[in-house]
Amino acid sequence: MELSLQEMVKKPIHEIPARYIVDQEAAISRSSEEISSSAAAEIPLLDMESLLNEQTKASQLEKLHSTCTQWGIFQLVNHGVNTSLVEKLKHEIKEFYNLPLEERLRYKIRDGEVEGYGQTIIVSQDQKVDWADRFYMITNHIQRRKPHLFPDLPSSLRETLEAYISELQKLSKAIFAVMAESLKMDAREVEEMFEDGMQSLRMTYYPPCPEPEKVMGLTPHSDATGITVLLQVNGVQGFQIKKDGVWMPVNFMPDAFVVNVGDILEILSNGEFKSIEHRATVNSERERITMAMFFNCKYEAEVGPSPSLLTTQRPIFRRLKMEQYVKDFFARKLNGKSFLDYMKI
């Protein structure tokens, strides 16, 4: 397989290699009639300042709760993260993909590992490969950073990422807290679970494709996370969500973060919150670059329905140590929300 799809598309492509061509079912769901006719999904908009303000809190918590139960995704404004930091980060990520291939390949995924730079990890022979190069790495705890990945990034990218990570840690903590409040969960429970939890990020480069309808940028999946904060780096759209069985494109507002509810939160809320199934499509004109930051619980924590909710409810999900949950997740191929079914009792 190519070391980098970004490099492959620099030469004319006469025929898309078969391993990138999605199967019939996925192709049908790419066709226009299966995609919502409304131009783009208006995903709910939440305002972090109003969520924290005593005057507006009650109504905003209600909105957050209904958003997380009915959508599992929202855009967040007034999130407190400095715009110039976000702009700097976008610039640094674009610069990373302008590096010569051999520089990027220093971070190549090593055999048997899931972290690093490269294409979809193959777990079965007939598996389809997404039209993308991705770079996944664990960022927290700091001791879990692989020495040849984060610590070895070009210094301007690394420093900017470090600043962004620290801002997003504060933000994610605040988001988890208001989510717990809206669920009427014991606040200490989420705090203990997610404080200084396992965090990782994925930068993805989707090259243009001469026949974009035939391929998938990123296979449909829900994130295995607590929450994911998604950033569109070069302003190119392509993100879609599955809402009420129909795929809908999502337009990102400039300056807003897109926040996804992940599987851990669906499990923790005992099914009240819903993780959102999503995918990425590509186009024939321009590359698309994104960065997702994943916020999870601690490795030592257990993933399972919240004890404070189980006083009145029966658990619908099993409990699993986070360490095991992560192992099981990476042992399977991405496939819609199937990992959650695996966690169901």
Ligand SMILES: O=C(O)CCC(=O)C(=O)O
């Ligand atoms: O690139 C995107 O638009 C989506 C990325 C994503 O869903 C992921 O990395 O899990």
Ligand SMILES: [Fe+2]
């Ligand atoms: Fe995702």
